[in-house]
Amino acid sequence: MEKISSTPKPPYYAVIFTSIKGQNLVNYAEVALHIENLVKSQPGYLGHDSASAEIGITVSYWKDLESIKAWKNQKDHSLAQVQGKSSWYRHYKVRICKVEKEYGI
Amino acid sequence: MEKISSTPKPPYYAVIFTSIKGQNLVNYAEVALHIENLVKSQPGYLGHDSASAEIGITVSYWKDLESIKAWKNQKDHSLAQVQGKSSWYRHYKVRICKVEKEYGI
Structure with a gap:
């Protein structure tokens, strides 16, 4: 269960990653799975949540800005970003945020 | 198109709202629609994105913390929060964040 x-x-x-996919999804599924496995071992990674319907939203959580920068520049992730920009996504936005408050049940 | x-x-x-629904969804659909229409007229509201699969993620964007607080305390939204906590959601988290950087295509 999720x-x-x-x-x-x-x-x-x-890091809030909001996206709308295009038509060309060659390699997308396998690269996405690889990246999802890889992120979990990055220094400073705290977790991520993902939901995908008409648009996709993935939010990953990080200890600090340095960890986010290192993950952005990680080799396989950099290659995935290039493919994402040129092929998979028709539109996306990346928003880097400082979480100031959290509550819930 | 989204x-x-x-x-x-x-x-x-x-404001990142991540949720997992429970079994009791009485009134959920109509209240959710009402709240989604209502939020668009709030002072300081800048937009929102939503995706729902196994978990739901809604991210709303705001001018400042005061606007977020006023929306949290808005009458119909307050009632919806009470229903959400007592009935609809098995689990949720609200995270209030300052967006420091944005890029995309």
């Missing part, structure tokens, strides 16, 4: 990411007491960082 | 929210140059604020 669970929402458990994150530490703020402050920490979130 | 479109990703267009937001101004950072800084601005994001």
